[in-house]
Amino acid sequence: MSQAAARASVADGGGFPLDDFLADVAGIEVSTELTDRRRRSRDYFWYSPILYQHLKDKVADVIVTPRDESEVMRVAAACARHHIPLTVRGGATGNYGQCVPLLGGVVLDMARLDRIEWQKPGMVRVQAGAKLFDIDAATRPNGWELRMHPSTKHMSQIGGFVAGGSGGVGSVTFGGMREPGNIVAARIVTLESEPRVIELRGDAAQKISRAYGTTGIITALEMPLAPAQPWIDVMVAFDDFIDGVRFAHAIALADGIVKKLLSPVEWPLPQHFSAFRSACPEGRSLLSAMIGEMSLESFETLLAATGGTITYRAPHEDVPGKAPLYEHAWNHTTLQVLRTDRGVTYLQCLYPHDGLVEAVEAVREKFGGGEVLQHLEFIRLNGLMTASGIPVVRYSTAERLYEIIRGFESCGVMIANPHVVTLEDGSRYKRVDADQLGFKQEVDPMGLLNPGKMRSFVPLGDGGAA
Numbered sequence: 012m013s014q015a016a017a018r019a020s021v022a023d024g025g026g027f028p029l030d031d032f033l034a035d036v037a038g039i040e041v042s043t044e045l046t047d048r049r050r051r052s053r054d055y056f057w058y059s060p061i062l063y064q065h066l067k068d069k070v071a072d073v074i075v076t077p078r079d080e081s082e083v084m085r086v087a088a089a090c091a092r093h094h095i096p097l098t099v100r101g102g103a104t105g106n107y108g109q110c111v112p113l114l115g116g117v118v119l120d121m122a123r124l125d126r127i128e129w130q131k132p133g134m135v136r137v138q139a140g141a142k143l144f145d146i147d148a149a150t151r152p153n154g155w156e157l158r159m160h161p162s163t164k165h166m167s168q169i170g171g172f173v174a175g176g177s178g179g180v181g182s183v184t185f186g187g188m189r190e191p192g193n194i195v196a197a198r199i200v201t202l203e204s205e206p207r208v209i210e211l212r213g214d215a216a217q218k219i220s221r222a223y224g225t226t227g228i229i230t231a232l233e234m235p236l237a238p239a240q241p242w243i244d245v246m247v248a249f250d251d252f253i254d255g256v257r258f259a260h261a262i263a264l265a266d267g268i269v270k271k272l273l274s275p276v277e278w279p280l281p282q283h284f285s286a287f288r289s290a291c292p293e294g295r296s297l298l299s300a301m302i303g304e305m306s307l308e309s310f311e312t313l314l315a316a317t318g319g320t321i322t323y324r325a326p327h328e329d330v331p332g333k334a335p336l337y338e339h340a341w342n343h344t345t346l347q348v349l350r351t352d353r354g355v356t357y358l359q360c361l362y363p364h365d366g367l368v369e370a371v372e373a374v375r376e377k378f379g380g381g382e383v384l385q386h387l388e389f390i391r392l393n394g395l396m397t398a399s400g401i402p403v404v405r406y407s408t409a410e411r412l413y414e415i416i417r418g419f420e421s422c423g424v425m426i427a428n429p430h431v432v433t434l435e436d437g438s439r440y441k442r443v444d445a446d447q448l449g450f451k452q453e454v455d456p457m458g459l460l461n462p463g464k465m466r467s468f469v470p471l472g473d474g475g476a477a
C-alpha cells in the first residue's frame with residue numbers, strides 16, 4: 012500500500028495491516044484489547060471542553076510496550092514498513108492530547124524503559140521512561156536533584172517532560188526546559204524502515220524539546236542536576252492578591268534567596284486546596300513557596316514589611332500517597348478546582364517581565380467578578396524574571412473563551428493556547444522552529460510520528476498527502 016493510501020485508509024477508519032505488523036513485532040508485549048487501548052490513548056485533554064469533544068473517541072489500534080531500545084527499533088521498523096502512525100506515550104499527563112493517536116495506529120508505551128544508566132556529580136543519564144519522582148529519589152541521596160520538574164513529578168516521565176513539558180518547579184531559578192544547558196543530551200530512534208540511533212548533544216538536543224514526539228523516539232536522556240536542598244514549604248496569606256504578587260516578585264528577584272517555587276494564588280482558588288485547607292484562611296489570597304532552609308530567615312525578614320501572614324511552614328516531604336505543596340501550583344491548581352467543579356477550564360499565559368504587576372492588575376480589572384481567577388508561577392526566561400500564569404476560567408462557550416484570550420493579549424499578556432492540538436497553534440505560538448522541522452524530514456521522512464501535531468510538516472515526495 013502506498014504511504015498516502017495507508018494514511019487515508021487509517022484516517023477513514025479503514026485500519027492498516029495489523030496482522031503483518033504484529034508478525035513483525037512478535038515477542039514484544041502488545042495489547043489489542045479495546046478497554047486497554049482506550050485507556051492508553053488518553054491524557055488530560057479533558058481539562059479543555061473543546062479538546063474533549065475533538066479527542067474523546069480517538070483510539071490506537073494497538074498498544075506496544077517495548078522493554079529496551081532494540082525493541083523500540085523493531086517497532087519503528089515495522090511501522091515504517093507498513094506505513095503505520097506511531098505515537099509515543101510517557102506518563103500521559105499532557106494537557107492537549109499530546110499523546111493521543113489522532114490517526115490511530117500504534118501507541119508506544121515507554122514505561123518499561125525506566126532505568127537510571129549512571130549518575131555523577133551534577134549529571135544523570137536515564138532511560139526516557141524513568142519517572143521524575145524515581146530519578147529524584149535516586150539522585151538526592153548523592154546530594155543532587157533535578158533542576159526542575161512539572162507539578163506532575165509523581166506521574167510523568169523524563170522523556171514526556173522533555174518532549175511535552177515547558178518547565179515547572181525549579182524554573183524560577185533555572186528557567187524553562189528550552190533554556191540552553193537544561194538538556195545535556197538525548198538519544199533517539201528514527202522512524203525509517205532501517206531505524207537509526209542518533210545521539211544529540213548540547214544545543215542539538217533542543218531538536219526534540221517540546222516537539223510532542225514528532226522528531227524521534229527518545230530512548231535516553233542526560234540531564235543536568237542541581238545541588239539538593241533541604242526545602243521548606245511555606246504558605247503566606249495576603250488580604251490582597253496583588254500584595255502577594257508583589258512580594259513573590261521581590262523574592263524572585265532576590266538572587267541570594269534560594270527558592271524552587273513562588274506561586275501566588277488568587278482567592279477563592281485556595282478554598283479548593285483540601286490537603287492544606289487549615290492554611291487557607293477564608294477570603295485571603297495565598298503565596299505557595301518552596302524556600303531553601305538557609306534562606307528562610309531572609310524570606311521572613313522581607314515578609315515582615317508586607318501584610319502577609321505565614322499560615323504553613325514545614326520541611327518539604329515528597330512521599331508517595333501524600334499531596335505535596337507543589338501539587339497545588341502550576342497546572343495542579345486547575346486540577347484541585349476540577350475535582351469539585353467541572354465547570355472550569357484554563358489558559359496558559361506569559362506575563363511581560365517589565366510591567367508584570369500592572370499586567371496582573373489590568374487582567375483583574377478586565378475580568379473581575381470571578382470568571383477568571385489568576386495564579387502565577389515565577390520563572391526566569393532568558394535571564395529575565397517573569398511569570399507564567401495558568402488562570403482558571405469559568406467556561407461558557409468557545410467564543411467567550413477566545414474573547415478572554417484576546418482580553419489577556421490586550422493587557423500585554425501572551426497566551427499559549429491549550430485548547431488546540433498542534434504545536435503551531437499552541438505552545439509554539441504559530442510557528443515550529445526551522446531546525447525541528449528540518450530535523451523531522453531527516454528522522455521521520457514519512458511523517459508517521461504523532462501525525463497531526465506538527466501541521467507545518469509536509470513529507471517530501473509525498474505530494475503533500477499528509
Ligand SMILES: Cc1cc2nc3c(=O)[nH]c(=O)nc-3n(C[C@H](O)[C@H](O)[C@H](O)COP(=O)(O)OP(=O)(O)OC[C@H]3O[C@@H](n4cnc5c(N)ncnc54)[C@H](O)[C@@H]3O)c2cc1C
Nearest residue numbers: 101102103104105161162168170171172175176177224229
Ligand atoms: C495536573 C497537571 C499539572 C501539570 N503541570 C505541569 C508543569 O508544572 N509543567 C509542565 O511543563 N507541564 C505540566 N503539565 C503537563 C504535563 O504533566 C507535563 O508536560 C509532563 O512532563 C508530561 O510528561 P508525561 O510523561 O506525562 O508525557 P506524555 O503526556 O505521555 O507525553 C507528552 C508528549 O511527549 C511525547 N513523548 C513522551 N515520551 C516520549 C519519548 N520517550 N520520546 C518521544 N516523545 C515522547 C508524547 O508523544 C507527547 O506528545 C501538567 C499536567 C497536568 C495534568
